[in-house]
Amino acid sequence: MLTREAIFRQIHADRVEPIQQLVAVDYDNTLQAPISFHYGGRDYEVTEVIGRFRASTHDPSVLYLVRAHQEVYALYRDLTRPASPFIWHGQWVLHFRVDVDQEQGDDMLVDMKLKRVADFHGHLCPDLVIGYRAAQAALPRLTLERMYWQNLRVIVENTTSAVDAVxxxxxxxxxxxxxxxxxxxxxxxxxxxxxxxxxxxxxxxRAMPENTHLLMLEEKIQKEQASMRETAQYQVLLDEYIAALLTTPDEVLFAFQRVAVTWPIEPCTSARALCACCGEPVLKTHLVQQEGKYVCRACSEKPYVSACEA
Ligand SMILES: [Zn+2]
Ligand SMILES: [Zn+2]
Structure with missing residues (x-):
């Protein structure tokens, strides 16, 4: 089955089979997505909506990229035609099917370690690659140290995808x-x-590849303003960016420094007590005193979880 990344690579390379036929679509108003369509005498049940795109900000037509019968189809609701007695305003057109035969693989995933990391994380992304490169650069430089001191630990100064790789x-x-x-x-x-x-x-x-265009497209995608073509172009730019990160030498990518570290000594206990506020069991080391009572940190801070009303 084509991955999301592979789908956009195929679209960018025009590896699609044009269909351009009017089709009947079952559209779910709550989900705001097609749930099935009828094409060539068969019913196609949509199992995943990969994307929802607008051709431009002025064009009201919406294009859906969907998975059905293990294949990927693009269909759109044409809203640009003037409503007339002869043309049904809002009819659906099955635009194309993404070609699976000449699938472009992820060349970068030939490295088994990187593949393992990407499989665990769910996708290959620049931050993941930076974490991968950091670990791959550091571990061979610490072979001797690790032989004498088996207790390796790591301090990571971000919460990006890189953490998974490390x-x-x-x-x-x-x-x-x-x-x-x-x-x-x-x-x-x-x-x-x-x-x-x-x-x-x-x-x-200074070692980072140029990525102004990539960031511009990323922002458009996050705001759901990117067209399907732009999303496909983003994937290709992302591939190039990752390939550049993977080939930059260690010494160019990172500055290396031997440092003194103060690792926090935290009491490690499994003793629990009940929070005076919510009544839930909490590690004793994690209770805080508030107005003379011992409460958990969740209760002591502004609540970020509250029960839904039934
Ligand atoms: Zn990621
Ligand atoms: Zn509590």
Whole structure:
């Protein structure tokens, strides 16, 4: 089955089979999406809406990219025609089918380690690649240190996709408390060994490939203003950007520095007590005192979760 990324690569390369036929569509008003269409004497049930696009801000027609019968189709509701007694305003046109025969694979995923990381994360993206490159650059530089000090730990200064790559490649995870997250929004990674020593890698801005066009398209996509062509072009620019990140030498991509580290000593206990406010069991180390009562941090701060009304 074509991945989302592969679908847009195919569209960008015009590997599509044009259909351009009027079809009957079952449209769900609540979901605001087609749920099935009838084409060539067969019913096609839509199993996934991949995207919803507008040709331009002035064109009211909406194009849907959908998965049906393991294939990907583009269909649009033509709203540009003037309503007349002979033309039904708003009829559906099955535009094209994405070609699966000459699928362009993810050349970048020949590296099995990178593939493992991308499979875990769900997709291949620039931040993931930066995390992958950081771990791949640091670990061989610490072979000796790791031989004597097996206790490798990592400080990560962002909460981007990169964290997933670092966790998989180093085995230092949030769960095993060998990963310390400090979200400063920086691609800085400190690989800690021994008592208090570390190798700090920070991303060099000058090493980053040019990406103005990529960022412009990304913003349009996030605002749901990008056309299907622009989304396809974005995928290709993203592929190029990732390929550039993968081929930049370690020393150009990162600044390396040996540093002294103070790893936080946090009491590790599994003893629990009940929060005086919500009554839920909480780790004793995580209770805070408020107005003479011990409450959990969720209750002590502004609530960000509240029960739905039945
Ligand atoms: Zn990602
Ligand atoms: Zn509570």
């Amino acid at each position: 966790q998989i490649l180093t085995g230092c995870t949030l769960g095993n408390r060998k990963l310390w997250l400090r979200d400063w929004g920086k691609h800085v990674y400190t690989f800690v060994y021994g008592q208090d020593e570390g190798l700090r890698l920070s991303l060099q801005e």
